[in-house]
Amino acid sequence: MIPVDFPLSILKADPNSAAAKRLSKDLRNPFYIGDRPGLTQTLGWVDAWATQPSVYAVAARNAQDVAAAVNFARDNNLRLVVKGGGHSYQGTSNAPNSLLIWTRHMHDIATHDGFVPQGCEHSMQPQPAVTLGAGTIWMQAYQAVSTKGGKYVQGGGCTTVGVAGLIQSGGFGSHSKRYGTAAGSLLESEVVTADGRIRVANACTNPDLFWALKGGGGGTFGVVSKMTLRLHDLPEFFGGANFIIKAASDDAYRRLLREFVNFYREHLFNDHWGEQAHVNPDNALEISMVHQGLSTEQAKQVWQPFLDWVGRSPRAYSLEKRPVIGSLPAQRMWDVQWWKDHWPEVAFPNTNRLIGLFDHVLAHVLQPIFEIDDRPGAGPNNAWWKGDAGQVGWFIWGYESLWLPESLLESDSQQRLADALFASSRYSSVGLHFNKGLAGAPPDAITAARDTAMNPAVLNAFALAIVADGQGPAYPGIPGQEPSVAEGRKAAGRIDKCIDQLRAVTGQTGAYVSESNYFEKGWQQAYWGSNYPRLAEIKKKYDPDGLFFVHNGVGSEQWSADGFTKL
Numbered sequence: 001m002i003p004v005d006f007p008l009s010i011l012k013a014d015p016n017s018a019a020a021k022r023l024s025k026d027l028r029n030p031f032y033i034g035d036r037p038g039l040t041q042t043l044g045w046v047d048a049w050a051t052q053p054s055v056y057a058v059a060a061r062n063a064q065d066v067a068a069a070v071n072f073a074r075d076n077n078l079r080l081v082v083k084g085g086g087h088s089y090q091g092t093s094n095a096p097n098s099l100l101i102w103t104r105h106m107h108d109i110a111t112h113d114g115f116v117p118q119g120c121e122h123s124m125q126p127q128p129a130v131t132l133g134a135g136t137i138w139m140q141a142y143q144a145v146s147t148k149g150g151k152y153v154q155g156g157g158c159t160t161v162g163v164a165g166l167i168q169s170g171g172f173g174s175h176s177k178r179y180g181t182a183a184g185s186l187l188e189s190e191v192v193t194a195d196g197r198i199r200v201a202n203a204c205t206n207p208d209l210f211w212a213l214k215g216g217g218g219g220t221f222g223v224v225s226k227m228t229l230r231l232h233d234l235p236e237f238f239g240g241a242n243f244i245i246k247a248a249s250d251d252a253y254r255r256l257l258r259e260f261v262n263f264y265r266e267h268l269f270n271d272h273w274g275e276q277a278h279v280n281p282d283n284a285l286e287i288s289m290v291h292q293g294l295s296t297e298q299a300k301q302v303w304q305p306f307l308d309w310v311g312r313s314p315r316a317y318s319l320e321k322r323p324v325i326g327s328l329p330a331q332r333m334w335d336v337q338w339w340k341d342h343w344p345e346v347a348f349p350n351t352n353r354l355i356g357l358f359d360h361v362l363a364h365v366l367q368p369i370f371e372i373d374d375r376p377g378a379g380p381n382n383a384w385w386k387g388d389a390g391q392v393g394w395f396i397w398g399y400e401s402l403w404l405p406e407s408l409l410e411s412d413s414q415q416r417l418a419d420a421l422f423a424s425s426r427y428s429s430v431g432l433h434f435n436k437g438l439a440g441a442p443p444d445a446i447t448a449a450r451d452t453a454m455n456p457a458v459l460n461a462f463a464l465a466i467v468a469d470g471q472g473p474a475y476p477g478i479p480g481q482e483p484s485v486a487e488g489r490k491a492a493g494r495i496d497k498c499i500d501q502l503r504a505v506t507g508q509t510g511a512y513v514s515e516s517n518y519f520e521k522g523w524q525q526a527y528w529g530s531n532y533p534r535l536a537e538i539k540k541k542y543d544p545d546g547l548f549f550v551h552n553g554v555g556s557e558q559w560s561a562d563g564f565t566k567l
């Protein structure tokens with residue numbers, strides 16, 4: 001048990017000191033933030049929350065430590081929070097005047113050639129799997145599974161997101177169109193429930209709790225101490241396509257969007273292609289997509305018809321960023337040393353060579369793809385995608401997500417979808433995250449996701465639309481780094497209007513719990529759809545007194561907004 005300090009205090013107390021200057025730099029480093037029990041990756045949200053430290057933290061090393069902390073919190077009627085990677089946008093891993101269970105140091109990783117969940121000996125075949133301590137971040141998992149082991153585990157895109165938080169919300173990575181959700185790959189979990197018992201949850205033992213942990217939301221049903229996920233064969237290649245097409249007029253942009261929707265349906269709506277297209281307000285369509293299983297030649301061939309169509313109208317369209325389409329050996333994707341050897345810009349970020357193949361990567365092709373933790377003694381693999389860097393220390397202005405049903409890709413709906421995208425882009429940039437909707441995925445990925453607690457809307461969606469804005473690093477009361485409340489409110493208004501244009505054609509499909517509005521209306525339905533009543537029952541069974549509370553989590557209706565008072 002350790003007292004928790006609040007590193008940001010120094011920025012208020014002594015903003016010109018050397019320590020404050022160093023901290024301002026460190027606040028752009030997700031590994032620094034992750035190493036501090038008193039900080040979170042997202043620092044707050046205008047009119048919603050601002051991060052605050054717990055009074056004490058239990059820096060747990062194993063399930064026994066977690067159980068001791070749970071018993072202590074329950075017996076002393078304490079507000080309890082749980083933090084792994086600390087990436088919650090909704091601020092659900094921090095609370096003032098609370099006891100924190102901090103899993104940062106629980107990152108043991110073990111791979112298995114033939115794993116059988118406990119109690120499933122007669123019903124399940126052994127299969128390759130990996131067991132990850134609850135505090136493992138995805139970079140550590142990919143290093144062990146892919147770089148060293150030559151296999152693949154379905155996790156998240158951002159290297160510093162925690163495994164337990166991501167899996168419990170469903171969890172998508174760049175290649176989810178092929179391998180499904182992270183929750184769909186879960187084989188077993190060890191979890192400490194509110195009664196302090198260390199339980200195993202899988203398809204045969206505590207199956208109801210197991211199901212709830214697969215997408216029912218973090219910090220709600222217990223404290224997970226480790227999770228075992230199915231492994232997949234690694235494809236030969238990962239790769240991507242990245243470019244921006246600018247239209248010369250509104251009419252040309254409308255035609256471009258219509259063409260892209262049709263092109264997506266015909267050529268990209270399959271298990272190879274994930275990640276994003278951005279429909280931007282300045283009439284620019286930004287492609288930053290990622291593929292698996294295609295060589296550079298094959299990937300280029302896929303895009304050629306679309307680029308030809310664009311090229312036929314040089315007065316209407318120009319390429320703002322020249323297309324970068326390519327592949328690399330999949331095993332090297334998270335191999336930081338390999339990137340350093342092959343792309344020295346990673347180590348020497350000021351050279352100007354054209355690089356980059358991936359979405360997180362590709363956000364800026366002329367930039368280095370990774371940022372590196374340069375603190376003395378930092379691990380050699382402490383790296384994060386350049387494309388995620390803008391969210392480190394982020395203070396959110398507004399955030400919305402919405403699943404887009406596959407039916408909108410049918411020929412007689414494509415025009416409606418293109419028109420809605422154009423209309424929404426008048427207010428804000430719309431990100432189409434194709435890997436966060438499972439329509440187009442193989443049957444095994446869909447079947448596994450159907451057996452999770454996520455909103456079933458994910459199964460029929462071809463993409464998740466995300467509209468978001470913010471600034472950072474920022475925090476209230478820090479001179480020069482105050483969140484812009486007025487601008488934030490304006491942005492939130494634009495984001496509302498933007499998503500309304502899409503909702504007009506989708507109806508109330510739902511939002512992804514981990515990437516959604518803090519002020520989500522009807523969140524029970526939006527996050528979990530028809531699964532909510534079953535989740536509420538499981539919550540009552542395993543946590544009848546509501547020891548585990550998170551904002552807009554299952555059962556949170558029964559508590560005051562701060563989680564201190566039962567209503």
Ligand SMILES: Cc1cc2nc3c(=O)[nH]c(=O)nc-3n(C[C@H](O)[C@H](O)[C@H](O)COP(=O)(O)OP(=O)(O)OC[C@H]3O[C@@H](n4cnc5c(N)ncnc54)[C@H](O)[C@@H]3O)c2cc1C
Binds near residue numbers: 042088165514
């Ligand atoms: C930059 C960035 C990129 C992202 N990219 C993706 C992405 O590619 N795909 C995607 O699906 N999502 C993505 N997300 C969303 C992310 O998956 C969720 O925010 C996730 O919940 C974060 O988990 P964490 O452990 O890092 O965060 P935390 O804030 O530590 O935890 C999130 C929630 O889970 C709970 N929790 C954490 N550990 C445990 C545990 N051991 N037992 C019980 N509850 C626990 C916490 O109490 C909290 O409520 C991204 C978020 C950010 C900020």
